[in-house]
Amino acid sequence: MSELIYLPDVVTLELDAEKCNGCRMCVIVCPHEVYKMIDKRARIVNRDACMECGACALNCETEAITVESGVGCAAAIIQGAILGTEPVCGCSEENGETGNSNACCG
Amino acid sequence: MTYHNLPITEISGGCCCSSEENTSEEKGNYGAECCGSSSAECGCENRKVTSELSCCDILGTWKARWGIGRMSYAICPGLYQLGNPGPESHVFVTANYKLTFDRLRSNLEGIDGWILVLDTKGINVWCAAGKGTFGTAELVERIEAVNLENKVTHRKIIVPQLGAVGVRAREVKDLTGFKVVFGPVRSEDIPEFLEKNLKATPEMRKVTFGFWDRLVLVPMEITGSVKYALMIMTGFFLLAGLGRGGFSLERMRKDGFKSVGLFSGGYLSGTALTPALLPWFPGKAFAAKGAWAGQLYALIAGYLGKKRLLPGRHNLGGTAWTLMIAAISSFMGMNFTGSSTYTSLSGVRKEMRVAVPLQIIAAAFGLILWIISLFNDGDNNE
Incomplete structure (x- = not known):
C-alpha cells in the first residue's frame, strides 16, 4: 500500500533555508519524510505529507522552521x-x- | 490521576513491589528498599520488571483497546530496572500509559536496561508529547528526581522519536547534561537500532498506518461515541411508532428495529468500515471517505433487504435513509482523523468547513423526509 497523503496545499510549514545549519534534527524527528538533506542543508521535499506535529520546529537549532502545530483531530x-x-x-x-x-x- | 489508587494486582509485572520473586532479586547494587505490597504510591526507588507480559497485561491491553478503564491504565512514573542493568546500560524513556510501557518492555527481550517512565497522565508518547506532558520540563525533572546521573556513567538517553513533538533535545542537554538520542518510532525496532550503534534506518523513522494499525483502533472508534449513538437510536425507535392515526406500539415494534438497524449500519460504516478500508475510499478528506463508506453500506443493505434502500420518487423512506446514513458515516469517518497518523490541524479544519454544513443539511433533510414517509401510506418503504 502506497503512502496515505492528506489534503494538498494546506499545511502551515515554512523553512527558512538561509538559517539552516545542517544539524539534521528535522530529518531525524519528522515521521513523514518531509525533509531531505541537499548540499548539507535541509530542504522540504514532501510538504503535503506534513501533519503539523511541530517536532521539527521545536528541535530546530537555529529556529529556521515555523509551523502552526496542533492536532489534526x-x-x-x-x-x-x-x-x-x-x-x-x-x-x-x-x-x-x-x-x-x-x-x-x- | 487515579493510578495512585490502583490495586497492586493491576500493575503486576509493572512494579517490583508486588511480586514475591523480587525479594530474591534485590541483591543488586542499588539496595533493596522495595516498597511494601500496599504501595502503589510510586514511592519505591527500585522497581524491577521483565520483558515478559503476563496474562493480566495482555487482558489489560485488550481492555484498554476497548476503552475499559483506559483512562486509568497507568503505572507509576520513575525509573525501572529491566533485567539487571548496570551503570553502562542504556536508558529508555517512555510514557506511563501501561499499554505503551508493556509494549516497550516486551520488545526489549534479552536486554538489560533502565526504563525512565515520565508522568504523562496515562497517555501514550505521541499524544502526550502533543499536549506537552511528555515534554522537556517533565523529562528534565524526572531525570533529576530519579538521580539518573548517579545511576549511569554515560550521558545518553534514548527517547522515542515521536516524543520529539514535546521534547527539545538541545534544552535537555543544556539543563541536565544528558544527550537525547531519538530512537525509532516503533519499539520493536529498538534491538536493531541498538545493534546499529544507535542509528535508525529511514524505515524506523517513518510512521505507518497500515491495515492492522487502523484495525486495532476500531473498537475505540465504536465505543467512543456509543453513548450518543444509543441516544439517537432510542429517538429513532420511538419516532418509528408515529404514523397516520397517531402513535402505535405495533408500528414501533415493526419499524423501530429496522430504523435502529439502519442507523447502526451507518454508525458502523463510519467507525469500522471507514478505518478498515481507508485507502480505498475515494477522496482525501475523511468526511468524503466516510460518506462513501455509508453509501457502500446503503447499497448493500438496500439490495440485501426486501425493499431497495435506493433514493427514488416513490421511495421516500429509502431516500431519507440514504441521506442520513451518508451524514452519520461521514461525520464518524471525519472523527477518525483524530486517530489517524497523518492528518494536520490545517487540513482537518479545511475539510470540516465544507463537510460539517453538508452533514447537517443531509441529516436534517433526511430526517424530515423520513418523518414525512411515516405518514405517507402510499410510500412503498413499508
Whole structure:
C-alpha cells in the first residue's frame, strides 16, 4: 500500500533555508519524510505529507522552521469550538468529564 | 490521576513491589528498599520488571483497546530496572500509559536496561508529547528526581522519536547534561537500532498506518461515541411508532428495529468500515471517505433487504435513509482523523468547513423526509 497523503496545499510549514545549519534534527524527528538533506542543508521535499506535529520546529537549532502545530483531530476541533479553547486532544484530567474520548487519549 | 489508587494486582509485572520473586532479586547494587505490597504510591526507588507480559497485561491491553478503564491504565512514573542493568546500560524513556510501557518492555527481550517512565497522565508518547506532558520540563525533572546521573556513567538517553513533538533535545542537554538520542518510532525496532550503534534506518523513522494499525483502533472508534449513538437510536425507535392515526406500539415494534438497524449500519460504516478500508475510499478528506463508506453500506443493505434502500420518487423512506446514513458515516469517518497518523490541524479544519454544513443539511433533510414517509401510506418503504 502506497503512502496515505492528506489534503494538498494546506499545511502551515515554512523553512527558512538561509538559517539552516545542517544539524539534521528535522530529518531525524519528522515521521513523514518531509525533509531531505541537499548540499548539507535541509530542504522540504514532501510538504503535503506534513501533519503539523511541530517536532521539527521545536528541535530546530537555529529556529529556521515555523509551523502552526496542533492536532489534526475533528473531535478536538469541535470541542475547542464549543468550549472556546484551542483544539486539544480530549481526555480531561478530571475523570474524563469534559474531555472527548477519541482514540488519541490512549 | 487515579493510578495512585490502583490495586497492586493491576500493575503486576509493572512494579517490583508486588511480586514475591523480587525479594530474591534485590541483591543488586542499588539496595533493596522495595516498597511494601500496599504501595502503589510510586514511592519505591527500585522497581524491577521483565520483558515478559503476563496474562493480566495482555487482558489489560485488550481492555484498554476497548476503552475499559483506559483512562486509568497507568503505572507509576520513575525509573525501572529491566533485567539487571548496570551503570553502562542504556536508558529508555517512555510514557506511563501501561499499554505503551508493556509494549516497550516486551520488545526489549534479552536486554538489560533502565526504563525512565515520565508522568504523562496515562497517555501514550505521541499524544502526550502533543499536549506537552511528555515534554522537556517533565523529562528534565524526572531525570533529576530519579538521580539518573548517579545511576549511569554515560550521558545518553534514548527517547522515542515521536516524543520529539514535546521534547527539545538541545534544552535537555543544556539543563541536565544528558544527550537525547531519538530512537525509532516503533519499539520493536529498538534491538536493531541498538545493534546499529544507535542509528535508525529511514524505515524506523517513518510512521505507518497500515491495515492492522487502523484495525486495532476500531473498537475505540465504536465505543467512543456509543453513548450518543444509543441516544439517537432510542429517538429513532420511538419516532418509528408515529404514523397516520397517531402513535402505535405495533408500528414501533415493526419499524423501530429496522430504523435502529439502519442507523447502526451507518454508525458502523463510519467507525469500522471507514478505518478498515481507508485507502480505498475515494477522496482525501475523511468526511468524503466516510460518506462513501455509508453509501457502500446503503447499497448493500438496500439490495440485501426486501425493499431497495435506493433514493427514488416513490421511495421516500429509502431516500431519507440514504441521506442520513451518508451524514452519520461521514461525520464518524471525519472523527477518525483524530486517530489517524497523518492528518494536520490545517487540513482537518479545511475539510470540516465544507463537510460539517453538508452533514447537517443531509441529516436534517433526511430526517424530515423520513418523518414525512411515516405518514405517507402510499410510500412503498413499508
